[in-house]
Amino acid sequence: MRNEAHAGANAEPRHQRSIAPHLMRAAVVTRYGPPEVLDVREVERPSAGEGDVLIRVHATTVTAADYRLRALNMPAGMRLMGRLAIGVRKPRKPILGQVVSGVVEKVGAGVDRFHPGDEVFGLTPGGGYADYVAVNADGPLALKPEGLTHGEAAALPFGGHTALHFLRKGRIRKGERIAVYGASGDVGTAAVQLAKHLGATVTAVCSGRNIERIRSLGADIVLDYTTDTIPPAHARYNVVMETVGKTSYSRWKGAMAPGARFLMIAGGVPEYLRMIPTNLFGDHRIIAGVAGADAESMEFLGARAEAGELRPVIERTYPLDRIVEAHRHADTGRKVGSVVIEL
Ligand SMILES: NC(=O)c1ccc[n+]([C@@H]2O[C@H](COP(=O)([O-])OP(=O)(O)OC[C@H]3O[C@@H](n4cnc5c(N)ncnc54)[C@H](OP(=O)(O)O)[C@@H]3O)[C@@H](O)[C@H]2O)c1
Secondary structure, eight states: OOOOEETTTTOOOGGGOOOOTTEEEEEEEOSSOSGGGEEEEEEEOOOOOTTEEEEEEEEEEOOHHHHHHHHTOOSTTOHHHHHHHHOSSSOSSSBOOOEEEEEEEEEOTTOOSOOTTOEEEEEOSSOOSBSEEEEETTSSEEEOOTTSOHHHHHTSHHHHHHHHHHHHHTTOOTTOEEEEETTTSHHHHHHHHHHHHTTOEEEEEEOGGGHHHHHHTTOSEEEETTTSOSSOTTOOEEEEEEOSSSSOHHHHGGGEEEEEEEEESSOOHHHHHHHHHHHHHSSSEEEOSOOOOOHHHHHHHHHHHHTTSSOOOEEEEEEGGGHHHHHHHHHTTOOOSEEEEEO
16 A cells, blocks of 8 residues: 655665664663654664574564553553563663564574575564564564565564454454454554455444545445444444454444454453453453464465555655654554554
8 A cells, every 4th residue: 555655755875874883773762751762873783693583674663562662551450560571660672663574684593494685574572673683583574575665564564463363363254244443553454454355244443534545455344433323233243353442342242243252452451351251151252362473474464465465554654763753653543554664
């Protein structure tokens, strides 16, 4: 899908910078806070340890995980758990960036899945906001789809793996009806396309300004949450996917068929507590948790993209030097698909 705004037209080209060979540029975060805590500076370049590949990063994105980690912005009731998991006073990993698309520079001992020069894309456990990142070669990484730029490939893994994980957990079947709430986000845009690929009839819910864009991704029906009745009267969905933490099972249960599944991607503790009685005694099942990713899921997304069944949705592109602006835009909660960072 066409990139609407390229914010990096005046950025200094990468090759004009002179950086010592053991150093690299990275956006570093040394405390939790607003986008301004991101500071682009020179840091030590990582190396490829045993089982790793060292990737020269060409593109990454501002994912929900990145803006949440940066600001310690957790779903309701999860802040303490979040601190313990990612760092009590500051992020334990100072370089954010969950996504990468780039070129393998070096491989560590024991790696035969990739070779220097391979173009790859995938997820990292952090570290993508840098010229180089070292990741496990057996992790969620795959060869970049040939017809895609690095920016386009970087727009696939985050929303793509999340949507895929939950659609698979929800065992969506051909011919079933799914409602995707929050269809214009990174997860939602992937969910609409993957649900269509799996043969479902898709009702997408977004705001009016995004209706045409979401229709163009293949949604059968698109509803505007600012003007339409949500959920629509007499609807009987087999699957409801809530991607943005802005609606609830209680609101949708009357619009769900017997045996239907509610995929809760962004719920907080109160929603998790409501899961227990529903799953024990109700007619429906609520499915939540953290989306896992592996090499197979990246290969699956790459294959769907090559086949034209999963199109990257990119709203804006920024150079690394303007990563603060990119995060400011994502913080509005209104980004459409991906905000790409080019290096
Ligand atoms: N469980 C997991 O493993 C997992 C994995 C990934 C992500 N997540 C969570 O999933 C959530 C979504 O991630 P994302 O990457 O898709 O976020 P995102 O791209 O930042 O979502 C932005 C979108 O949300 C839409 N939106 C905002 N308010 C809305 C509302 N009231 N109703 C419907 N849509 C609304 C906006 O559309 P409008 O401007 O049109 O409102 C915008 O397009 C995040 O909370 C993230 O933490 C969970």
